[in-house]
Amino acid sequence: MTDTINADDGNATESRTPIPPVELRRPRASELEEMLAGKLYDASDPELDRLRTTSADLCSKFNALPRGATAERKAVLDELLPHHGEGLDILGPVFFDYGIHTTFGDRVFANFNFTVLDCAPVTIGDDVLFGPNVSLLPPMHPLRWQDRNVRRREDGTAYDYEYGLPIVIGSNCWFGGNVTVLGGVTIGDGCVIGAGAVVTRDIPPNSVAVGNPARVIKTITDADASALQDYAQ
Numbered sequence: 001m002t003d004t005i006n007a008d009d010g011n012a013t014e015s016r017t018p019i020p021p022v023e024l025r026r027p028r029a030s031e032l033e034e035m036l037a038g039k040l041y042d043a044s045d046p047e048l049d050r051l052r053t054t055s056a057d058l059c060s061k062f063n064a065l066p067r068g069a070t071a072e073r074k075a076v077l078d079e080l081l082p083h084h085g086e087g088l089d090i091l092g093p094v095f096f097d098y099g100i101h102t103t104f105g106d107r108v109f110a111n112f113n114f115t116v117l118d119c120a121p122v123t124i125g126d127d128v129l130f131g132p133n134v135s136l137l138p139p140m141h142p143l144r145w146q147d148r149n150v151r152r153r154e155d156g157t158a159y160d161y162e163y164g165l166p167i168v169i170g171s172n173c174w175f176g177g178n179v180t181v182l183g184g185v186t187i188g189d190g191c192v193i194g195a196g197a198v199v200t201r202d203i204p205p206n207s208v209a210v211g212n213p214a215r216v217i218k219t220i221t222d223a224d225a226s227a228l229q230d231y232a233q
Contacts, residue, residue: 022147022161035119035164036101040142043119044159055080055099063093085126090114097139105171110134120164120183125171131195134175138164138183170205190220 024042028034031045041048058080065073077088080099085106094114096102101118105126112132116122120138140163142148150160165183173187176195187193188205197214207216 040161040163042159043162051098055096059094120166122167124169127172129174131175131177133178135180136167138167140183
């Protein structure tokens with residue numbers, strides 16, 4: 001169908017053919033390679049489905065283990081998150097889309113309900129603290145519903161197109177509870193992200209950011225070293 005648009009003078013008309021739903025370009029690399037490159041990809045791809053199933057099973061296994069099963073919990077985390085440094089401490093429950101696309105530095109701590117949908121690379125520095133219910137969310141969907149909605153193949157199976165944007169978190173950061181970080185964001189070293197913040201854009205190093213969308217309210221300096229000094233003495 002073609003839409004007809006009337007011009008301001010009421011005489012001329014302009015014909016506009018609707019843009020059809022997006023289709024993936026051909027030829028292409030594997031869906032895994034396309035996904036990690038930030039391209040539109042088919043999330044129903046069998047290889048991706050297998051990787052997500054493996055991650056989901058490992059998350060379930062970790063979440064079911066008692067807190068005192070230290071060796072068993074570590075073994076599961078080593079398999080789920082092979083790219084981690086020393087001293088990784090995750091309380092659980094945890095939820096990872098893939099796990100293998102997330103990189104941790106040394107001495108990272110994550111409280112309850114840590115969620116990472118790592119369809120794009122997620123990089124976390126050293127000495128990072130995550131409060132409860134923190135979510136790192138690289139997945140993105142097309143804005144137009146025509147491009148976003150689930151479709152059906154000729155055999156009746158369902159599929160849709162998605163893409164992901166990487167997240168980079170520097171060292172020495174602290175995230176309060178219920179923080180959400182969206183794809184495409186870089187957070188600099190030494191930041192504090194206040195509870196409930198939704199981080200939609202880059203945060204410079206040594207910043208305190210709060211709110212939805214998160215905004216920088218101060219820069220952390222040596223003057224802040226005075227906090228709790230009386231208690232410490």
